[in-house]
Amino acid sequence: MSFNFLNPNLLWLLALALVPLLLHLFARTKPPVYEFSSVEFLRKIIRKTMRLKKPQDYLLLALRTLAVLALIGAFLRPLLFSQEKLSGLFQKKSLVAIVDASASMAYVEGAQTRFATACAETSELLSGLSARDQANIIWMKAEPESVFPDELASNLGYLKDQLRRASVTVERGSLDKSFALALELLAEAEGKKEICIVSDFQATAWEDFSPAVPEGVDLIHVRIGKREAGNRAIVDLSFEPSRPVVGEEIAVYAEIQNFSSEDVETTVFSEVGENRRSQNLSLPAGQRITTTFRHTVSSAGPTPIRISLTEDAFPADDQRMAVAEVRPYLRLAMIGEHDPDTARIWTRAAQALQWAVPEWVSPADLTTESVNGFDAVFWSGTPSEEALALFAAAGETLKFVLQPAPGDLPPSLFPDSTDSISVAKESSGDELYSISIADPDAELFELFRGDDHGDLDGLSGKDRLRLSNVPGGKSLLQFSDGSPALLEATPRRYLWLLPLSGEPGNFAGRVEFLPFFAEFLLSNRLTGVGVNQYIYEPGDPVLWEAPEPIGRDDLRLLGPDKEELEFQAAEGQQWMAQPFDRPGIFPWQLGDNPIGYSVVNFPPTESNLASLTREQTQDSASVAVEGGSEVRQLRDGIPLWPWLLAAAVCFFLLESGVTFWAARTP
Amino acid sequence: MAGHRYLRPEDIRKLQTFEFAPKALVEGYLQGRHRSRSRGSSIEFHEYREYTPGDDLKLIDWRVFARSDKHFLRTFEQETNLECHIFLDSSASMGFDGGSEISKLEYGSFFAAALSYLVVRYGDRVSLQTFDETIREYFPPGSTNTHLHRILGALERNTPGKETSVAEALMKAAPLLTRKGILVVVSDFFDNPADIFQALSPYLHRGFRVHLFHLLTPGELDLEQRGLTTYRDLETSTRLIAHPSALKERYKEAIEEHIGSLRQLAQRRSVDYSLHRTDSHFFRLFDKLIV
Numbered sequence: 001m002s003f004n005f006l007n008p009n010l011l012w013l014l015a016l017a018l019v020p021l022l023l024h025l026f027a028r029t030k031p032p033v034y035e036f037s038s039v040e041f042l043r044k045i046i047r048k049t050m051r052l053k054k055p056q057d058y059l060l061l062a063l064r065t066l067a068v069l070a071l072i073g074a075f076l077r078p079l080l081f082s083q084e085k086l087s088g089l090f091q092k093k094s095l096v097a098i099v100d101a102s103a104s105m106a107y108v109e110g111a112q113t114r115f116a117t118a119c120a121e122t123s124e125l126l127s128g129l130s131a132r133d134q135a136n137i138i139w140m141k142a143e144p145e146s147v148f149p150d151e152l153a154s155n156l157g158y159l160k161d162q163l164r165r166a167s168v169t170v171e172r173g174s175l176d177k178s179f180a181l182a183l184e185l186l187a188e189a190e191g192k193k194e195i196c197i198v199s200d201f202q203a204t205a206w207e208d209f210s211p212a213v214p215e216g217v218d219l220i221h222v223r224i225g226k227r228e229a230g231n232r233a234i235v236d237l238s239f240e241p242s243r244p245v246v247g248e249e250i251a252v253y254a255e256i257q258n259f260s261s262e263d264v265e266t267t268v269f270s271e272v273g274e275n276r277r278s279q280n281l282s283l284p285a286g287q288r289i290t291t292t293f294r295h296t297v298s299s300a301g302p303t304p305i306r307i308s309l310t311e312d313a314f315p316a317d318d319q320r321m322a323v324a325e326v327r328p329y330l331r332l333a334m335i336g337e338h339d340p341d342t343a344r345i346w347t348r349a350a351q352a353l354q355w356a357v358p359e360w361v362s363p364a365d366l367t368t369e370s371v372n373g374f375d376a377v378f379w380s381g382t383p384s385e386e387a388l389a390l391f392a393a394a395g396e397t398l399k400f401v402l403q404p405a406p407g408d409l410p411p412s413l414f415p416d417s418t419d420s421i422s423v424a425k426e427s428s429g430d431e432l433y434s435i436s437i438a439d440p441d442a443e444l445f446e447l448f449r450g451d452d453h454g455d456l457d458g459l460s461g462k463d464r465l466r467l468s469n470v471p472g473g474k475s476l477l478q479f480s481d482g483s484p485a486l487l488e489a490t491p492r493r494y495l496w497l498l499p500l501s502g503e504p505g506n507f508a509g510r511v512e513f514l515p516f517f518a519e520f521l522l523s524n525r526l527t528g529v530g531v532n533q534y535i536y537e538p539g540d541p542v543l544w545e546a547p548e549p550i551g552r553d554d555l556r557l558l559g560p561d562k563e564e565l566e567f568q569a570a571e572g573q574q575w576m577a578q579p580f581d582r583p584g585i586f587p588w589q590l591g592d593n594p595i596g597y598s599v600v601n602f603p604p605t606e607s608n609l610a611s612l613t614r615e616q617t618q619d620s621a622s623v624a625v626e627g628g629s630e631v632r633q634l635r636d637g638i639p640l641w642p643w644l645l646a647a648a649v650c651f652f653l654l655e656s657g658v659t660f661w662a663a664r665t666p
Numbered sequence: 667m668a669g670h671r672y673l674r675p676e677d678i679r680k681l682q683t684f685e686f687a688p689k690a691l692v693e694g695y696l697q698g699r700h701r702s703r704s705r706g707s708s709i710e711f712h713e714y715r716e717y718t719p720g721d722d723l724k725l726i727d728w729r730v731f732a733r734s735d736k737h738f739l740r741t742f743e744q745e746t747n748l749e750c751h752i753f754l755d756s757s758a759s760m761g762f763d764g765g766s767e768i769s770k771l772e773y774g775s776f777f778a779a780a781l782s783y784l785v786v787r788y789g790d791r792v793s794l795q796t797f798d799e800t801i802r803e804y805f806p807p808g809s810t811n812t813h814l815h816r817i818l819g820a821l822e823r824n825t826p827g828k829e830t831s832v833a834e835a836l837m838k839a840a841p842l843l844t845r846k847g848i849l850v851v852v853s854d855f856f857d858n859p860a861d862i863f864q865a866l867s868p869y870l871h872r873g874f875r876v877h878l879f880h881l882l883t884p885g886e887l888d889l890e891q892r893g894l895t896t897y898r899d900l901e902t903s904t905r906l907i908a909h910p911s912a913l914k915e916r917y918k919e920a921i922e923e924h925i926g927s928l929r930q931l932a933q934r935r936s937v938d939y940s941l942h943r944t945d946s947h948f949f950r951l952f953d954k955l956i957v
Binding site for chain 2: 031032033034035036037038039040041042043044045046048662
C-alpha cells in the first residue's frame with residue numbers, strides 16, 4: 001500500500017497543522033490579567049473540574065489538529081495505491097484483457113449474464129486508459145482469438161464496440177492458449193504491461209491454472225459472478241451395448257449432477273429414436289446420480305439418443321446427446337483352421353439365432369476394414385501375430401474367441417505373462433471330464449439362474465484342451481480339476497477350451513447350448529457411445545470419416561435445425577467442417593439418408609459454476625479484484641480527497657459539539 | 667465637620683434625622699440615655715429586694731425596716747453611655763471595587779465615618795480598629811469631637827493592606843476592649859466562617875452585641891462575563907487562568923454557600939449578620955443597626 005500526491009507542491013501546507021497547537025499554547029499563556037479579591041473559590045472549583053477540563057482541552061486540540069490536517073490533506077489530493085506493483089500513474093500502459101467467453105459465462109446473474117458483466121467490466125478497464133495507452137482483447141474460448149490479430153492498438157473505441165457486440169459461446173475456455181496469446185501480444189509492447197483476465201474463475205477450470213508470469217508483466221484477475229451458482233447438468237451419457245442390434249434392449253445411462261447446495265427435484269427425459277421415457281429424480285445437494293433408461297430399438301440405422309432435464313437457470317447443459325448405430329444383426333467371423341467341427345457348431349448355433357449372421361472367413365482375407373465390420377471372431381486354430389494385431393486395432397468392440405490348436409500360444413494373447421504358454425489336448429479315457437460354472441455371478445450365467453432355460457450343471461466331455469499354466473484372466477467354466485474350460489484371458493478375449501463334440505458329454509447336443517451361445521454373444525458387450533460417430537464439444541475442429549468414398553456433391557452436413565453447413569474434403573475419406581458453435585446432432589447425409597453423425601455436447605467442465613474465492617485467485621504473481629473500476633483504482637489510485645474533506649467536516653462538527661458540551665457542563 | 671472625605675456634608679445632613687440607639691441595652695461608663703441593668707446607687711429607683719448576707723448595708727431602706735421589720739434593699743437603674751467598637755477590614759481584598767464606583771474599603775469607610783459621627787453626636791463612645799491579618803490601627807473609645815476627627819483622619823489615611831484574617835484580628839483585639847458594648851465588624855469575610863465565629867466567642871461571652879456587615883461587590887457575587895482570564899489574587903498575588911463563563915455557575919454556588927454558612931452560624935450564635943452590595947448606598951447598613 002502506498003500514497004502519492006497530485007499536488008505535492010502544497011506539502012508545505014502541512015505546517016499549518018501546528019496552528020491549532022500554537023493557538024492552544026498561545027491562548028493558555030496570554031489571557032488578560034484581572035485583579036480579583038480572592039481566587040480561593042475559583043481555585044477550589046477549578047481543582048474539582050480540572051480532571052474533566054484537561055481531557056477536554058486535549059480532545060479539542062486533537063480534533064482541531066486533525067481537522068486542519070484532513071483539510072490540508074484534501075488540498076494535496078492524495079491517491080491510495082493498495083497494490084504497489086500495479087500503481088502506474090503517468091506511465092504508458094499496454095493492456096491485454098482476456099475475456100472469458102466460455103460456456104459458464106452464459107449463466108444469468110441478476111439481470112444479465114456473467115459474460116455481459118465481464119464485457120462491461122472490461123469496458124470500464126479500457127476507460128481507465130489514456131490516448132497513448134494500447135490494448136487488445138482476447139476472447140477466451142476453445143480456440144482463443146484476439147480482436148486485433150497480432151498487436152496492441154490505441155483504438156480503444158473499437159475494442160469497446162467489440163465488447164458491446166460480443167456474445168458468449170458454449171465452448172470451454174482454453175486457459176493456456178489464451179495466456180500464451182496474451183504474452184505473445186505483449187512481447188513487443190512498450191510501457192507498463194498488464195494482463196487482465198476477466199472471468200468467473202470456475203473452480204473446476206482454474207484450480208490448477210498457475211501460469212508463469214514473466215518479469216515486467218502484471219497479472220490481474222477480475223472476478224465476475226458469485227461464489228456459488230445453483231445448477232444441475234447431465235454430465236455424461238453412455239449406453240450399452242455400444243452396437244445394439246434391432247430388437248435388442250438398449251440401456252441408456254445418464255449421469256446427472258446437482259452442483260447447487262440444495263436438494264433439487266427434476267424430471268429426466270430420455271429419447272431414443274421414437275421412444276420417449278421420463279423419470280422424476282431427487283438430486284441431493286452436490287451429488288451425482290446415474291439414472292438408467294431402457295429402450296428397445298425396432299429399426300436398424302443410426303438412432304439419436306437424447307437425454308434432457310427440466311430446464312433450469314443455466315439450460316445449456318440440460319441435455320446431452322449420442323447416436324446409437326443400430327445394426328440389423330451381429331456379424332460373426334468363423335475361422336475353422338484347426339477344428340472345423342467346433343467352427344461348424346458355432347456356425348450352426350449362430351445361424352439358429354435370427355440376429356446373428358456367421359460368415360466363414362479365411363485368415364488370409366482379414367483386413368482392418370473387414371475386421372471392423374465384425375462383432376465377433378470365432379477362431380479355431382492358432383492366429384498369427386498379424387491377425388492378433390488386427391484384432392487389437394479393432395479395439396474392445398470386437399469379441400475374439402479362440403479355440404487354440406495344441407502347441408505354443410502367441411505371446412500377445414497374454415501380454416502380462418512373461419512365461420510361454422502352451423496348450424495340449426487331453427483325453428479323459430473312460431471317465432468324462434465334468435465341467436462346472438466357475439463364476440456363478442458372471443453375467444453370462446444370469447439366464448440359467450432360473451429353470452426356464454435349462455441347467456448347466458452336469459456338463460461333461462471326453463476331450464479337452466489344457467493350458468500349461470494359467471497366467472491370469474477369469475475362468476467362466478472349469479473342469480473338475482480346476483483347469484479352465486472357458487477363460488476370459490483379457491477383456492473380451494476368450495479361450496474356448498471345452499469340447500463341443502464327441503460322445504458322451506456333447507455340450508453342443510444339449511438344449512442349454514443355444515441359449516448359452518446366445519448369451520455368450522450378447523454378454524459383456526461394450527458400453528459406449530456407439531461407433532462411426534464423432535463426439536465433439538463446441539469449438540472443437542470437426543473431422544468426420546465417411547464409411548465409403550463419397551463425392552462432395554453427394555454429401556450434405558446439416559445442423560440441428562436442418563440448415564446446411566459448409567464443409568470441405570480432408571485427407572482420404574475424411575471431411576472437415578467449421579467448429580460447431582452449439583450442442584446438437586449434426587447428421588452427415590448422403591442425399592436424404594444419414595450415414596453418420598457428428599454429435600456436439602456441452603462441455604461438462606463448464607457445468608460446475610462455482611467460482612474460486614478471491615484468496616484462491618490471488619497469489620504472489622497475480623492480484624484479484626472484483627471489477628474493472630477496482631483495477632482502475634489499483635492502477636490510478638483511489639482519490640482520498642473526498643474522504644479527507646468529509647473527515648475535516650466531521651472533525652469540525654465534533655469540535656463544535658465538544659465545545660458546546662464543555663460550555664454547558666458546569 | 668466639613669472637609670473629611672468619608673463624612674460629607676450631605677451625609678451629615680441626612681444623619682441629623684437619624685436617632686442612634688442600639689437594639690439592646692448596654693452598660694455605660696458615663697451616664698446617658700441608655701439604661702443599664704447594672705444596679706447602682708444613683709439615678710432612678712428600680713425595685714426593692716430582700717437582703718441577703720453580703721449586700722452593702724448602705725443600700726438597706728431603713729424606713730421599710732421600720733414599718734415591716736424586714737431588711738429590704740433599694741435598687742436603682744443606672745443610665746449609662748454606649749460604647750460602639752468598629753472593626754474595619756482593611757486587607758487587600760477590600761480594595762477590590764468589582765464593577766462599583768467605590769471599593770469595599772471605601773464603602774466600609776463611609777459607613778464607619780457615619781456611624782462614628784452618629785455615636786459621638788449622641789454622646790456615646792466609639793472606637794475604631796483597622797486590621798488585615800493583624801491589627802493595623804486602633805483608636806480606643808472616645809466621645810469627643812477631637813476623637814471623631816482622629817477617627818476620620820485615620821479612615822482617610824487607611825489603604826488596603828495584606829491578607830485578610832478576620833478571626834486573628836478579632837482574637838487580638840479582645841483584650842483591648844475592657845467594657846462590653848456594640849461590636850460592628852465590616853469586612854468581606856474571605857476567611858473561614860467557623861474560625862470567625864470562634865474568634866467572636868469571647869465577645870459574645872462577655873455580652874457584646876455583635877453586628878457583622880458583609881460587603882461584597884457585584885463582581886464578587888456574580889463573575890463578570892469575560893474571555894479567558896488570568897485572575898490575580900489581590901492578597902496573595904496568586905495567578906489563576908480560567909474561563910469565567912465555564913466557572914460562573916459553580917462560583918455563584920460557592921459564594922452563596924459561603925454566605926449561607928456565615929448566615930447560619932450568625933443565627934445560631936445570635937449575631938446580627940447582613941450582606942451588602944457595594945452598589946447600594948451605605949446608609950442601608952443603618953437599617954440593620956438602628957432601632
